[in-house]
Amino acid sequence: MKCLLILTSVALSLAATIPTSTKVDYSGFKALRVTLPKANKSTRNIEAEIEALAAHVLNPGVTEHLDVVVAPDQVDALTALVTESKVLSEDVGALLAQEGELAPVERTYDFGIQAVPSETWFTAYHSYADHLTFLNDLQAGFTNQSEIITTGTSVQGRTLTGIHIWGNGGKGSKPAILIHGTVHAREWITTMTTEYFAWQLLTKYASDSSVKALVDNYDYYIIPIVNPDGFAYTQSNDRLWRKNRQTVSSSTCVGRDINRNWPFKWELTNGASTNPCRETYKGQVAGDSPENLGLRTQVNTLRDGKGIRLYLDIHSYGQYILWPFGYDCNVVVDTDAAYRSVGAKVQSAIRAVSGTAYTIGPSCSTLYATTGASVDHIDQVGNASYAYTWELRDTGTNGFTLPASQISPTVKETWAGLVSALTSV
Ligand SMILES: [Zn+2]
Missing domain, CATH: 3.40.630.10 (Zn peptidases)
Incomplete structure (x- = not known):
C-alpha cells in the first residue's frame, strides 16, 4: 500500500512537470494596425521583417495597413519598422476569452x-x-x-x-x-x-x-x-493559425496557404509568398x-x-x-x-x-x-x-x-x- 502511494505521488509530480498543453497563450499579446513606410528606397522587405517579428500577420498582402498580433517583448522592435501604429487590442488573450467555451451539439x-x-x-x-x-x-x-x-x-x-x-x-x-x-x-x-x-x-x-x-x-x-x-x-495549439499543416523538406516552417495554391495563374509573382515561413506560402x-x-x-x-x-x-x-x-x-x-x-x-x-x-x-x-x-x-x-x-x-x-x-x-x-x-x- 505504501509502495502504491509512493508510485502515485511520483506519477502526480511527473504530471505536474510535464506541460499538459502546448497551446499558445496570447495573454498580454497586442493586436496592432501598422502603417507601412511608402515605397522604401532600400531593398528591405519591411513586410517580411514585420512578419518575422509578429506572432501572426492577420491580413497578409494588404499594401498599406497590416494588422498584426505581437508578443509584448517584440512590440518596440516592430513599431520601430513602421510609420504609424494603432492598438486594435491591448490583450489578445482577453479577446479569446470572449469566444467562450466550446459547446456540444444540442x-x-x-x-x-x-x-x-x-x-x-x-x-x-x-x-x-x-x-x-x-x-x-x-x-x-x-x-x-x-x-x-x-x-x-x-x-x-x-x-x-x-x-x-x-x-x-x-x-x-x-x-x-x-x-x-x-x-x-x-x-x-x-x-x-x-x-x-x-x-x-x-x-x-x-x-x-x-x-x-x-x-x-x-x-x-x-x-x-x-x-x-x-x-x-x-483548437489544440494556436488559435491564430491560418494555413494547412503540410511540411516541406527545405524548411522547418509548416503549412501551405490552400487559398494561394489553386492552379490558375499560380505561377505569377506578387500575389503570394514563396517562403514556407510566411502566412501566404x-x-x-x-x-x-x-x-x-x-x-x-x-x-x-x-x-x-x-x-x-x-x-x-x-x-x-x-x-x-x-x-x-x-x-x-x-x-x-x-x-x-x-x-x-x-x-x-x-x-x-x-x-x-x-x-x-x-x-x-x-x-x-x-x-x-x-x-x-x-x-x-x-x-x-x-x-x-x-x-x-x-x-x-x-x-x-x-x-x-x-x-x-x-x-x-x-x-x-x-x-x-x-x-x-x-x-x-
Ligand atoms: Zn481567409
Missing part, C-alpha cells in the same frame, strides 16, 4: 421525427469533432433531400466533409451552388456561417415557401471546413496540397455535370464582397457588370439586417493581389457563372476572434446576403 424535435441540431448551435463555437456531429445529425433529419459528401483528404488524413442538399427535382438535377468555409483555419465564424446556410435550407424547406424555392432551384454543396488540419490545430508546385486536389476534383465534377451557378468562398475578416480577378489589378473579368450588380444586392441585403457595411469590388483592386486564389480558378477553370469571396465581420476590432455574442447576428445577416445572391444569379 438537439431538438422541432423539425420532424428525427431530432436535429437546434438553433442554439449558433450561439457558441465548437470542436472539430462536434462540427462533424452537427453535419451528420442535420443530414439524418432530412435523408430524402441531403447526403454527407466528402471531397478528398487532408495532409493528416482527415476527410474534407460536407453536405449536399437538393429539392423536388431530385439529387443532382440542378446547377450547383458550391460553398466553402474555413479554408483559413482561424476564421471560425465562417464555419458557423456555412453551417447556418445548410441548417436554414433544410429546416425551413417545409415551412417557408421562399426557402423551398431556393432549394428546388439548385443543388447545394456546402463544405464548412475545407482545412480540417488547420482548424484542429487552432503558395506551395512548391501549383495545386500541391492534398486539400486543393480534393476541392479541385469536386469543382471539375460539378463543372462537367450541371455546371456551377454560384461559388462562395467564405472568409473573415474585413466585410468585403470580392470577385475576380485577384491575380492582376488591371485585368477586368468579362462579367464584371453582372458581378457588381449581384454584389451590390448582397451588400444591401446584409446592411438591411443590422447595418453592417460591406465594401464591394474586384478582389485585387479592392483588397490586395492574390495568385492561386479560389475565385479566379473557379471562375475561369470551373466555369462558374459567379465566384465570390465574402469576408465576414468585423473590420479589425475583434478580427478572427469574434465574440460568441456576434455569431448569431453574423450568420443571420450573411444568410440574408445568400438569399439575395440566390435570387439574383
Whole structure:
C-alpha cells in the first residue's frame, strides 16, 4: 500500500512537470494596425521583417495597413519598422476569452421525427469533432433531400466533409451552388456561417415557401471546413493559425496557404509568398496540397455535370464582397457588370439586417493581389457563372476572434446576403 502511494505521488509530480498543453497563450499579446513606410528606397522587405517579428500577420498582402498580433517583448522592435501604429487590442488573450467555451451539439424535435441540431448551435463555437456531429445529425433529419459528401483528404488524413442538399427535382438535377468555409483555419465564424446556410435550407424547406424555392432551384454543396488540419490545430495549439499543416523538406516552417495554391495563374509573382515561413506560402508546385486536389476534383465534377451557378468562398475578416480577378489589378473579368450588380444586392441585403457595411469590388483592386486564389480558378477553370469571396465581420476590432455574442447576428445577416445572391444569379 505504501509502495502504491509512493508510485502515485511520483506519477502526480511527473504530471505536474510535464506541460499538459502546448497551446499558445496570447495573454498580454497586442493586436496592432501598422502603417507601412511608402515605397522604401532600400531593398528591405519591411513586410517580411514585420512578419518575422509578429506572432501572426492577420491580413497578409494588404499594401498599406497590416494588422498584426505581437508578443509584448517584440512590440518596440516592430513599431520601430513602421510609420504609424494603432492598438486594435491591448490583450489578445482577453479577446479569446470572449469566444467562450466550446459547446456540444444540442438537439431538438422541432423539425420532424428525427431530432436535429437546434438553433442554439449558433450561439457558441465548437470542436472539430462536434462540427462533424452537427453535419451528420442535420443530414439524418432530412435523408430524402441531403447526403454527407466528402471531397478528398487532408495532409493528416482527415476527410474534407460536407453536405449536399437538393429539392423536388431530385439529387443532382440542378446547377450547383458550391460553398466553402474555413479554408483559413482561424476564421471560425465562417464555419458557423456555412453551417447556418445548410441548417436554414433544410429546416425551413417545409415551412417557408421562399426557402423551398431556393432549394428546388439548385443543388447545394456546402463544405464548412475545407482545412480540417488547420482548424484542429487552432483548437489544440494556436488559435491564430491560418494555413494547412503540410511540411516541406527545405524548411522547418509548416503549412501551405490552400487559398494561394489553386492552379490558375499560380505561377505569377506578387500575389503570394514563396517562403514556407510566411502566412501566404503558395506551395512548391501549383495545386500541391492534398486539400486543393480534393476541392479541385469536386469543382471539375460539378463543372462537367450541371455546371456551377454560384461559388462562395467564405472568409473573415474585413466585410468585403470580392470577385475576380485577384491575380492582376488591371485585368477586368468579362462579367464584371453582372458581378457588381449581384454584389451590390448582397451588400444591401446584409446592411438591411443590422447595418453592417460591406465594401464591394474586384478582389485585387479592392483588397490586395492574390495568385492561386479560389475565385479566379473557379471562375475561369470551373466555369462558374459567379465566384465570390465574402469576408465576414468585423473590420479589425475583434478580427478572427469574434465574440460568441456576434455569431448569431453574423450568420443571420450573411444568410440574408445568400438569399439575395440566390435570387439574383
Ligand atoms: Zn481567409
